[in-house]
Amino acid sequence: MQPSTKTRKEQIYEVASELFSQRGYHATSMRDLAARLGMQGGSLYAHISGKEELLVEIVTQATDRFDTALRPLRTAQMSPQDKLREALRVHIQVIATHLDSATVFFHEWQHLGPEYYNKVAERRDVVESFYRDLVREGIEKGVFRATLDVKIAAILILSVANWTYIWYREGGPLKSDDIARVYTDMLLPGLLAQLV
Amino acid sequence: MQPSTKTRKEQIYEVASELFSQRGYHATSMRDLAARLGMQGGSLYAHISGKEELLVEIVTQATDRFDTALRPLRTAQMSPQDKLREALRVHIQVIATHLDSATVFFHEWQHLGPEYYNKVAERRDVVESFYRDLVREGIEKGVFRATLDVKIAAILILSVANWTYIWYREGGPLKSDDIARVYTDMLLPGLLAQLV
DNA sequence: ATTTGCCTAACGGACACTTGTTTGTTATTC
DNA sequence: GAATAACAAACAAGTGTCCGTTAGGCAAAT
Numbered sequence: 001m002q003p004s005t006k007t008r009k010e011q012i013y014e015v016a017s018e019l020f021s022q023r024g025y026h027a028t029s030m031r032d033l034a035a036r037l038g039m040q041g042g043s044l045y046a047h048i049s050g051k052e053e054l055l056v057e058i059v060t061q062a063t064d065r066f067d068t069a070l071r072p073l074r075t076a077q078m079s080p081q082d083k084l085r086e087a088l089r090v091h092i093q094v095i096a097t098h099l100d101s102a103t104v105f106f107h108e109w110q111h112l113g114p115e116y117y118n119k120v121a122e123r124r125d126v127v128e129s130f131y132r133d134l135v136r137e138g139i140e141k142g143v144f145r146a147t148l149d150v151k152i153a154a155i156l157i158l159s160v161a162n163w164t165y166i167w168y169r170e171g172g173p174l175k176s177d178d179i180a181r182v183y184t185d186m187l188l189p190g191l192l193a194q195l196v
Numbered sequence: 197m198q199p200s201t202k203t204r205k206e207q208i209y210e211v212a213s214e215l216f217s218q219r220g221y222h223a224t225s226m227r228d229l230a231a232r233l234g235m236q237g238g239s240l241y242a243h244i245s246g247k248e249e250l251l252v253e254i255v256t257q258a259t260d261r262f263d264t265a266l267r268p269l270r271t272a273q274m275s276p277q278d279k280l281r282e283a284l285r286v287h288i289q290v291i292a293t294h295l296d297s298a299t300v301f302f303h304e305w306q307h308l309g310p311e312y313y314n315k316v317a318e319r320r321d322v323v324e325s326f327y328r329d330l331v332r333e334g335i336e337k338g339v340f341r342a343t344l345d346v347k348i349a350a351i352l353i354l355s356v357a358n359w360t361y362i363w364y365r366e367g368g369p370l371k372s373d374d375i376a377r378v379y380t381d382m383l384l385p386g387l388l389a390q391l392v
Numbered sequence: 393a394t395t396t397g398c399c400t401a402a403c404g405g406a407c408a409c410t411t412g413t414t415t416g417t418t419a420t421t422c
Numbered sequence: 423g424a425a426t427a428a429c430a431a432a433c434a435a436g437t438g439t440c441c442g443t444t445a446g447g448c449a450a451a452t
Contacts, residue, residue: 159356241414
């Protein structure tokens with residue numbers, strides 16, 4: 001019988017992620033967090049070094065997930081349209097399955113101290129450049145329109161994927177795979193080169 | 197000679213909007229705000245009733261702007277595609293010209309107390325329903341695809357428009373009108389009914 | 393089986409500081 | 423002089439963190 005119980009530290013990150021997402025980082029006190037875990041505020045320090053550690057970790061996990069999901073696609077042998085479909089699918093899935101930490105990431109990363117701010121800014125660039133490269137590749141292969149503004153097209157795709165954190169809720173009519181499919185079907189006509 | 201100086205209250209809202217946008221509502225103290233205005237923290241209360249008033253006002257102004265911009269388009273006699281183009285243009289323009297309050301709105305509205313939360317939630321629904329109606333109208337007129345999922349199409353459009361607050365910066369290469377045009381050109385092929 | 397010792401986690405309280413707000417006083421403007 | 427805006431100080435409550443104490447779990451020894 002494998003123990004399925006999370007470590008205390010894992011519990012702390014999870015509940016912190018939830019509270020930070022709902023209330024905001026600064027509006028969540030360590031006493032609130034501890035109470036939600038059934039302990040006193042000072043006890044958290046047996047497991048973590050401080051409040052900022054929580055934010056750093058949550059944001060880092062979020063960016064790791066995006067990176068992990070998209071990275072394999074960089075070198076995948078796929079058509080640009082299939083790659084777009086798959087990228088949207090995994091991207092939206094990351095958000096859907098970790099809504100709290102995605103929300104914390106989108107709202108709070110800029111509030112990190114200088115050291116972490118720069119690291120996270122770099123990782124955001126990596127995701128953005130993934131989509132730019134995807135669009136660029138599509139153009140070079142003659143699949144996407146040569147007239148596309150690579151940066152704007154990438155931003156448009158990223159907008160659609162990221163805004164999911166605002167409206168998606170588990171239990172709704174659409175699964176993340178479905179959303180990605182519908183989105184891809186709507187975006188592709190505006191990306192694909194004319195077949196005249 | 198007309199006085200061009202803003203009232204103290206207007207200054208307070210403006211600086212609050214800026215600081216709340218940069219740091220977050222809860223991470224901005226009234227003393228910080230006052231210092232930025234060249235006065236002491238307690239002096240703010242000669243002009244406003246309290247901190248929440250600031251947030252309420254900033255968020256309310258933001259939603260008012262979206263409403264004011266989009267409302268005339270509800271009854272405008274335009275083709276669906278032109279209406280989409282114009283809606284995106286004014287929507288993005290609101291964000292571009294009031295980046296701080298748009299950011300505060302998107303990040304902080306959920307932190308309002310119950311009374312205002314519900315009011316703002318309603319106003320968000322109004323904007324969302326504007327885009328749903330636009331898509332529905334396009335379908336009914338046979339201009340947009342009958343197979344479109346009205347809700348998802350509306351959300352997709354809204355994603356694109358709203359995410360502008362993340363990446364748009366004044367002084368960049370693209371004006372909000374240009375962005376709207378490029379976006380519309382990219383979105384329309386995925387919306388328009390086939391012309392076979 | 394019981395006892396002992398060690399370690400870790402949590403308690404309970406405290407510290408130094410911050411926060412939103414209030415209030416009496418002072419300064420400025422009309 | 424009156425009204426308003428700003429100052430300066432204070433209040434009560436809250437905040438992140440620290441720290442001595444207690445409690446519980448576990449392993450080893452008897």
